[in-house]
Structures are given as C-alpha cells and as structure tokens.
Amino acid sequence: MQPPWERIKLQEQEFFATKDAKIASAPNAAARKQLIARLTKDNPALWQEYRKALRSSEAQSQFLRHSGRYPLTGRGDINTYSVFAELFTQLVHQRGRVGVVIPTGIATDDTNKVFFAEQVEKRCIVSLYDFENREKLFPAVDSRMKFCLLTLSGAPMEQAQFAFFATRVEHLRDERRRFTLGPAEIALFNPNTRTLPVFRTRMDAELTRAIYQRVPVLVNERTGENPWGVSFLSMFHMSNDSHLFRTREQLEAEGYRLVGNRFVPSSPSPFSRAAGEGEEQPSSSGSYSRVAGEGEEQPSSSGSYSRVAGEGEE
Numbered sequence: 001m002q003p004p005w006e007r008i009k010l011q012e013q014e015f016f017a018t019k020d021a022k023i024a025s026a027p028n029a030a031a032r033k034q035l036i037a038r039l040t041k042d043n044p045a046l047w048q049e050y051r052k053a054l055r056s057s058e059a060q061s062q063f064l065r066h067s068g069r070y071p072l073t074g075r076g077d078i079n080t081y082s083v084f085a086e087l088f089t090q091l092v093h094q095r096g097r098v099g100v101v102i103p104t105g106i107a108t109d110d111t112n113k114v115f116f117a118e119q120v121e122k123r124c125i126v127s128l129y130d131f132e133n134r135e136k137l138f139p140a141v142d143s144r145m146k147f148c149l150l151t152l153s154g155a156p157m158e159q160a161q162f163a164f165f166a167t168r169v170e171h172l173r174d175e176r177r178r179f180t181l182g183p184a185e186i187a188l189f190n191p192n193t194r195t196l197p198v199f200r201t202r203m204d205a206e207l208t209r210a211i212y213q214r215v216p217v218l219v220n221e222r223t224g225e226n227p228w229g230v231s232f233l234s235m236f237h238m239s240n241d242s243h244l245f246r247t248r249e250q251l252e253a254e255g256y257r258l259v260g261n262r263f264v265p266s267s268p269s270p271f272s273r274a275a276g277e278g279e280e281q282p283s284s285s286g287s288y289s290r291v292a293g294e295g296e297e298q299p300s301s302s303g304s305y306s307r308v309a310g311e312g313e314e
Contacts, residue, residue: 162196
C-alpha cells in the first residue's frame with residue numbers, strides 16, 4: 001500500500017502558489033513573513049483563509065505529538081508517511097507482514113530515527129529496497145525523489161535485505177546490489193542515530209564493515225567516547241537565519257562593491273595607499289609584494305628582474 005506523503009506543517013510557498021504569486025516567490029522566509037503580515041490590510045479574505053489553514057495544520061500536529069497514538073513518529077517535522085508507517089506496525093499480526101511504498105527517509109532521516117531504531121531492535125524489517133525516480137516509475141514525481149519498498153514483519157527476522165539506488169525493478173535481482181545487515185551492524189555504522197547506512201553495492205557494505213570494525217567513529221554519544229577529540233558546530237540555516245543574509249542589491253545599497261568573490265567597502269581603506277620603499281604592497285589576489293628600494297632588483301610580470309635606478313642613474 002502507499003500512504004500519503006505530505007508534511008503536516010503548513011508549507012507557505014505551496015499554499016500561496018495559486019493564491020498570491022508575490023508571496024510564493026518571496027526571496028526568503030523573512031521577506032515572505034512580512035508580505036503575509038500585510039494581508040491583514042491588503043487582502044483580509046486571504047489572510048483569514050491562511051489563518052484557518054495554519055490553525056488546522058497546528059491542530060493536527062498537536063494531536064500527533066501529544067495524543068499518545070504515535071510515540072515514535074509524532075516528533076520533529078512530521079510527515080504523514082511516517083505516521084502511517086507506525087500505524088501499520090501497530091496493526092500487523094504477529095504472523096503477518098505489511099509492505100508500503102514510502103520515501104526512503106523513513107530509514108535515513110533524523111526525524112524518523114526513533115521509529116527505525118525500534119524496528120531494527122525488534123528485528124521487524126524484512127527488506128528495504130530503495131529506488132531513485134530517474135526512470136520515472138512515478139511520472140508525476142520529481143526524478144530526484146527517493147522512495148523505497150519497505151516490508152515489515154510481525155515476528156522477529158534474523159537479518160534484513162537491503163538495496164539502494166535502484167532505478168528499475170530488475171535491479172533487485174542483481175546479487176551485487178543486494179546485501180544483508182543485522183541490528184549489530186547498523187549500530188556499528190551509525191551508533192548515535194541508529195539510522196540506516198546507504199551503500200550502492202554489496203562490496204561497498206562489506207568494505208565499510210571491515211573499516212568500522214577496525215576504526216572507531218568520531219564521537220560515540222551513547223558511550224561518551226571521543227577518541228579523535230573532535231567537536232561539531234552548525235552552519236547558517238537558510239530559513240532560520242534568513243534575516244542575516246543580504247542580496248547583492250542590498251549590499252551595494254549599503255556601500256559595498258563586489259571585488260573578486262567577496263564584498264568590500266567602497267570607502268578608502270589602508271590598502272589603497274601606495275607603498276613606499278621597502279614596504280609591502282597587497283596585490284589583487286590577496287598576496288603581498290615588496291616595493292624595491294634604490295639599487296635593488298624589481299621582478300617584472302614576465303618573471304625577469306630589472307634594477308631600480310638610484311639617484312644619478314638612468
């Protein structure tokens with residue numbers, strides 16, 4: 001069966017795509033929020049429609065998170081396919097199986113890690129075959145979309161079968177593509193998230209297994225081990241930090257100009273002064289060259305040297 005693949009959180013760009021093109025095409029989330037706020041005066045009817053849709057989305061989210069019906073998937077950025085997958089595991093008979101067509105994110109996304117780890121620990125996974133839609137198995141779905149055939153069992157399984165990056169059903173018959181993994185091996189590869197590692201071939205899986213058996217992960221959050229002494233920092237988030245980003249037009253309006261691959265102030269700077277004898281002069285590439293004094297040799301653009309004449313010399 002194929003459950004719906006939809007995010008519970010209201011997607012503003014999708015909502016306004018057929019209702020207000022200006023809002024839908026806003027350059028970032030911060031600009032879109034400002035345009036939406038103006039609807040209270042510019043288009044009260046659309047504002048009320050938006051508020052109603054937002055309220056419905058928030059109510060569904062609250063139910064899924066706090067009703068107790070979906071303890072494994074009612075978290076993070078909830079998608080309906082995750083919720084249905086958990087529902088199917090609750091309904092399957094001990095001697096039965098259930099097969100679903102859902103995005104591969106059910107096994108690889110951080111939002112679904114609690115659900116997937118539960119299925120791994122209970123040994124409920126029969127198989128997961130991952131597909132890329134490059135050959136348009138689903139004509140209306142983007143070619144970059146990854147989905148999988150996930151089969152779950154009501155009774156424990158010894159090992160689960162996996163295959164990734166298939167583009168047609170025939171690829172599942174290729175023994176070089178298919179491999180098996182048990183709970184201990186998944187925990188070996190991803191001890192922190194317990195999500196599913198992705199391999200193109202059986203050889204890739206076997207090689208990676210051999211490496212991980214010899215070399216520890218960077219940081220094991222469960223045991224506190226950090227043999228490499230590393231720490232992690234997050235980068236800027238395009239949505240949450242959108243108010244910090246500037247367009248080229250905004251920077252130029254503030255007096256900056258683009259030089260090479262970076263913006264610099266248009267006002268005079270210490271680097272605009274000509275260097276005197278024996279001083280270093282910055283070049284356009286960012287490196288420094290020394291201005292030769294009298295009687296010293298000055299390199300030319302061709303790589304040869306010429307002598308700087310002193311007083312009374314030509």
